[in-house]
Amino acid sequence: MAVLLHLLQLALLKQKYLTADDRSIPYDYLVIATGHSDPVPKTRMERLKEYQAENEKIKSAQYVLIVGGGPTGVELAGEISFDFPEKHVTLVHSGSRLLEFIGPKASAKTLQWLTSKRVEVKLEQRVDLNSITDSNGSKIYHTTAGESIKADCHFICTGKPLGSEWLKGTILKNNLDGQGRLMVDEYLRVKGRKNIFAIGDITDVPEIKQGYLAQKHALVAAENLKLLMAGGKERKMSTYKPGSSTAIVSLGRRDAVAQFPYTTLIGIFPGMIKSRDLFVGKTRKQRGLQPR
Numbered sequence: 001m002a003v004l005l006h007l008l009q010l011a012l013l014k015q016k017y018l019t020a021d022d023r024s025i026p027y028d029y030l031v032i033a034t035g036h037s038d039p040v041p042k043t044r045m046e047r048l049k050e051y052q053a054e055n056e057k058i059k060s061a062q063y064v065l066i067v068g069g070g071p072t073g074v075e076l077a078g079e080i081s082f083d084f085p086e087k088h089v090t091l092v093h094s095g096s097r098l099l100e101f102i103g104p105k106a107s108a109k110t111l112q113w114l115t116s117k118r119v120e121v122k123l124e125q126r127v128d129l130n131s132i133t134d135s136n137g138s139k140i141y142h143t144t145a146g147e148s149i150k151a152d153c154h155f156i157c158t159g160k161p162l163g164s165e166w167l168k169g170t171i172l173k174n175n176l177d178g179q180g181r182l183m184v185d186e187y188l189r190v191k192g193r194k195n196i197f198a199i200g201d202i203t204d205v206p207e208i209k210q211g212y213l214a215q216k217h218a219l220v221a222a223e224n225l226k227l228l229m230a231g232g233k234e235r236k237m238s239t240y241k242p243g244s245s246t247a248i249v250s251l252g253r254r255d256a257v258a259q260f261p262y263t264t265l266i267g268i269f270p271g272m273i274k275s276r277d278l279f280v281g282k283t284r285k286q287r288g289l290q291p292r
């Protein structure tokens with residue numbers, strides 16, 4: 001995102017230092033946007049290889065197990081059932097409903113959709129990945145509810161950890177809430193800090209965590225940075241108001257489930273917004289690139 005690159009450049013201006021372990025980052029103004037972290041950072045090529053290997057894994061399996069019924073698990077189950085309708089997919093989720101980050105209506109419609117595509121959904125149980133046994137070339141997975149699930153491979157879709165571990169070794173360690181999110185004020189500054197902003201999933205803004213809201217944060221933070229750097233008055237800073245609870249989760253290449261402020265829809269209409277290209281075209285356009 002161009003605006004984030006610009007913010008990063010601003011963050012690298014020399015003055016104060018944010019210390020993490022034995023490394024220091026000099027800054028005049030700082031914007032923290034470390035949302036969720038990848039346990040092992042990967043290059044683009046490594047990531048592509050990983051995706052190809054996972055695609056092969058799906059192609060060669062007859063039974064696929066997905067662990068986790070949040071957006072990642074649901075979108076993966078939807079994609080496999082759309083591209084490989086002959087495969088048997090089981091999705092196990094520890095919660096009492098799928099997609100707990102949005103409302104129960106969306107969860108119920110999603111469950112119905114997945115079931116209609118022959119995805120077997122098992123709620124309120126966990127897969128014990130330490131007790132996988134073999135049976136005639138397939139694996140048998142066991143759940144905390146005492147069920148056995150046959151699968152040739154599994155995918156862990158239980159979400160990435162928040163990218164705030166590194167902040168625990170910095171001057172911001174006391175600015176984290178109980179969940180590890182940075183507490184921010186209405187200007188998106190870290191509370192009590194005049195020159196440190198935080199945006200995106202890492203913040204404690206009371207709203208669902210979505211990329212389009214992270215982009216709105218970036219615009220507010222950028223405006224406020226420009227103002228402060230030009231010597232403007234703090235009281236003239238822009239404020240951020242928590243966003244609506246709109247979210248779209250794709251279900252295969254054609255359908256999606258969408259929660260809008262006054263209604264929840266499932267099917268082709270929300271699918272037209274997201275599922276055809278998962279916003280790749282729109283994002284490329286925003287960056288001045290040719291849509292592919």
Ligand SMILES: Cc1cc2nc3c(=O)[nH]c(=O)nc-3n(C[C@H](O)[C@H](O)[C@H](O)COP(=O)(O)OP(=O)(O)OC[C@H]3O[C@@H](n4cnc5c(N)ncnc54)[C@H](O)[C@@H]3O)c2cc1C
Nearest residue numbers: 034035036037038071072163166200201209210211212214
């Ligand atoms: C399956 C799924 C579907 C989604 N669909 C949508 C959708 O349709 N629309 C939508 O608006 N949102 C969607 N979201 C949510 C969206 O992905 C997030 O809200 C968005 O990515 C948050 O952006 P961010 O920049 O705050 O954090 P992230 O995207 O998590 O980016 C943080 C970056 O910081 C890096 N990082 C972490 N720690 C460090 C560190 N110590 N040093 C350096 N770098 C670090 C990470 O590696 C990462 O690259 C979806 C999420 C999921 C899981």
